[in-house]
Amino acid sequence: MTTKTPVVALIAYPNFSPFHFAVPYLVFNAELPEGRLFDLKIVSAGARPLTAERALTLHPDGGLELTEAADILVVPGWDDLNAHPEPDLVAAMARAHARGAHVVGLCYGAYALAYAGLLDGKRASTHWMAEKDFSARFPRVQLDMNALYVDEDRLITSAGTGAGLDCCLYIVREYYGPKIANKVARTMVIPPHREGGQAQFIEQPMAVSTQDAQVNRLLDYLREHLGQPHSIDQLAARTSMSRRTFTRHFSKATGMTLVDWLVNERLQRSRDLLETTSLSVEKISDLAGFQTAISLRQHFKKRFQVSPRDWRRTFGQKTAAEPH
Template sequence: MRRADERCVGFGVVRTLSDMGSVALAVHDGITIFEVAAVCEVFGVDRGITGRWYDFTVCGAGDVRFGGWFRAEASQGLDGLVAADTVIVPACRDVSGDPPADLVAAVRAAHGAGARIVSICTGAFVLAAAGLLDGRRATTHWLHAELLAARYPRVTVDPNVLYVDEGDVLTSAGKAAGMDLCLHLVRLDHGVAVANDLARRLVVPPHRAGGQAQFIRAPVDTGGRGRPLADLLPWVLARLDRPLTVEDLAREANMSSRNLARHFNATTGTTPLRWLLTQRIHRAQELLETTDDSVESIAARTGMGTAATLRRHFNRAVGVPPDAYRRTFRDGLAGPSTPA
């Protein structure tokens, strides 16, 4: 099914699952195993988390060699991409030459037919060759960002982020960032609660914002405690209903506010207050999706204080007011996801 309705928002595009029901993985010689496995784990395995999961297909030109030594046969040819709602192009090992012409043509045709096109790592070179990144922001693995920018000057390459959501075209950095983007897609299609449940089952972080830095310095040990924020972050998440300040966080972490800010930047790529606000917004999204609580009640449960404060921050971050977000989720996502 093609998209009948979508709304561009700050955390991505709110879509109806009925319009995002099928995912096709485009495989070709020279792709890497990790990225393929991540896509298959997320979209190809129905764990019974919600009533309806994705129809998953692997499309390629016959036998395909993975990682230089593993061979697999695609269930459909590349022409099958045109029927998918979402097409995912994984990384390729060698970006020194042009990507396969048949793959580029198939991806371009799928986008022309209305598919959402997603690349992982150096899969961005395929999207760029297809002209899908012209005039757009995009990312890839930081090692190859300079080459992507030089080869395709009409693309605005951002080498410092985990992934970029441009609505119908999304790109990610390498390896783990590809998993982040896959979970981002699930979050858009099924909601925060389902994406968090899937992340718990996969034992991966439930949400790393796309704007987070690709390369973050390793946290510095302090006073023999090991990772300085390892205990603090769960402590904060369990107290989002409270009006926490930077001083509160620093006191709990037994460090100065300046030292806390330094560790937050090294660990999360952002400031303590920005991270805290993002967690409050995501908790509000989950409550809007899964409960009938009033906006006033959700404001209290997320530490926003008042409904007006929640509405202001939510609208700025997500792009729609809380009530509109709830209606979009309930009308567009929850209905088709309910078992018959």
């Protein structure tokens, strides 16, 4: 356990998100019977009062000079992904990191750290919806889109929204150990540690139809008979094409191979059944076309980083029985 009360500088910015601000505020402002764990300072450039997205006004404890004594500097989200942090904030983050402090970007707050150049050559995480945009803007950052949070060289970034809680609790564990972190989690009525990466929460939509009417009819057929095995030769014959022509048409229309398309559809069907039924994994694998529960579990774990059982536990109906 740390002997000095760590100072946390929580950065507010124009049009800040109340939720993203509230997450580190609640965690680092927590007071246990043992006492207050962190000395939380609310900071804004120029010590200016700031307005949140709607109807909330924040009065900070002071300006960026408060970051000079901070052990942890937190940027809770970022409003405008096109906006560079003010030079004074960039300098404050750089000085904090150089003297050994943790610099944290929650959710889109990773943009602030990346704009400052702190993440160049390092791993980082952010909200999955920003994957393409972030990668295009910051090609030198090694974006890990499965991690709920990443800590590399005292630069800590998190995935979207709820992952900020996981990230802040991780920081509590780093300073005080798991026992105290668990106490903080219990006071907030949240799990002390969430396993799995953000890949499990990412929607991966597939087009219901394509611009190829013949392929569309085939996709409808495949969805109606997903539990059956399908070969390229059989489907090529069904569409009156050669194997080579069918493969080219299918790939052009869907953007993926037949095997990849079937796996994606079967995983989606499996997710739906896990969430809405109490069917066993064996039965679900049969209905989705994986043939064996082992095959389903392997594909599911590879895609979502969690088991079908853990998926059901997280997203399934409360009345659903545990799969066998």
